[in-house]
Amino acid sequence: MKTTIKDEEFYAGITELPRPKYPFPDFIHSDFQLQRQEYYDWIDKEYTFHSHAAREKHKQHNLTDIAARGCPFLKTIAELRPLANYTGNGAMLDDYFDRCTRSEMYEITNRIKALLTGDDPNEPADNGIFHQFWVLRQDAIQCGIPENLYKRFIQSIHEVLIGYSEEKVYYRANTIPPLPVYLIIREATSGVQPFCNYVALQKNYRNLPDEIFDHPYIKRIYTLCALMIGIHNDIISLPKELHREEDTMNLVKVFRQENKISLKKAYMKALELHDCYLEEFLLLQKHLPPFGHFGETVYNYVEDLGIMVAGVYAWHANDSTRYVNGGYVEGEYISPEKSEF
Template sequence: MKQTVLNEEFYMSLKQLPKPQYPFPDFIHPDFQQQREEYYTWIDTEYIIHSKEAREKHKKHQLADIASRGCPFLKTIAELRPLANYTANGAMMDDYFDRCSREEMYRITNHIMALVTGKNPMEPAENGIFHLFWVLRQDAIKCEIPERIYEKFTRSMKDVFVGYAEEKVYYRTNTIPPLSMYLLIREETSGVKPYCYYVALQKEYRNLPDDVFDHPFIKRIYALSSLMIGIHNDIISLPKELSREGDTMNLVKVLQQEKKISLTQAYEKALELHDNYLEEFLLLQKNLPYFDTFQELVYDYVQDIGIMIAGVYAWHTNDTFRYMNGGYVEGEYPT
């Protein structure tokens, strides 16, 4: 009862607390409305495993808008479609398998990866999560995503799902992880690293050599982007995750436990950590290593990763239904 009272006091003060801010402009893809309509169709045709209530809630989440805001400079909706698929299907899949076991999540991951990499080229016989991932690969082939970038995209996608598997240990036992474990897992489960590679399909970035994408400075920028988005997601979803047992992978909860401090103090420390990551991101962008003739292009690529971060945050602040009381979708996978 005491904890409930404390949480209610925190909710009252939450609106007055500072929020993340980014020095990057906010854009949205011109075909975002058409992509929304396709997203609704995916839910109606592929997500028949979900209850009608869950499907209607997912429509209100506008998950495809994350892709439209994160990569607003893709030339066509054909190029946007695989990213919107990964985003919406990945998020809805995460909801559906919310309370499955670590072992089950690894089996699911292996099945998905065989489909998106082409290791298993056979179209799934039934519509659903796996069929939609098979469609993702077909759409990527149609719009001629360079194979080396697609491989980086799918490899990082696997790391997201591995993160989903590892966090199940904490969800199923209603355990808050140590900070070091949280950061390791959250860097992947934010789902951002596939976005960092997909940003390279915009403008002329696909011409950058692998030495750029694989450079430690650039990989650190990917990590910082992942952590910033993971943290701002935690800040926005905090009211929901304080009210549900098992939602333990939230930085504010982690810091409250680790530092033995109040919720408000933990919130402030979470935002401070986020802002430190943002400062490091900007420092790295300003002091990029020498990339010869690609120098200006690399700087612009990093800038568009920043625009991706701001775009994802804009989705979080514009489409808030997913994190409102009663707006989230409970896991329906039979455990």
């Protein structure tokens, strides 16, 4: 992206177009300010490998607010902390390794998985991204996350990182993927599946049996949440991604290429698909299986998944630092690999 660009060119008339709307209420965790301060502190401590300018931009983004909005009903900041760690550290990992290769990202993915599962129990000697994932596991143990839910949470983080790995092929080739490929990768890279699993730690949802979390209705609802958030992120971040080379994983770009249509028509087509997913979510919520004596609890859980979607969107819609002109943190990692992918 150009280092300097006028706002008129940057926003390309997109701000006049409609944006997604949700029928779910919007909340934020009562400890979000305390979680912000912890976030600032670990950026200063853990991210010294980043430039000072990158660290200061990350602080302005308040990425842990996404966790505070997505799971506002967690009882304590101790319960919020692992999700906030995943959200902030995961987003900054994605920024930092923006231009790494697919194979490098898989190596990073495998090391993180070992740290999160405890297969590698050793605390990383150096501060940074990997150390923060080790800290995530320690915090999860300390606040007593049930083992079954923790396993779901970290498996879904692993799948997010696989998505990051696979999108590198398209980034490095500066190629826009076909729609079916986009949907598979974006479901992962939206980063939402871990949130869906973490919502289960709120209220009394941790008492639900695993077969409910594995039920096709619930798994489809997870997919819908991930795609809605992925698409609304594409819409919010579109101005930035129009002006950055290799930012090809955006639904508006996919539709513009596949249908040979104007930017505004592609934008409206992306919004239409988002709204179709929202309609499907509401329909499934209305027609959930009975689930026996867990029926009311499951309904409330799905309702809180909707609140999670609205919360994440509230962060995106209110953001005035990350996706604005000049606000994005450029990837600072330099790949030593000669491989194209």
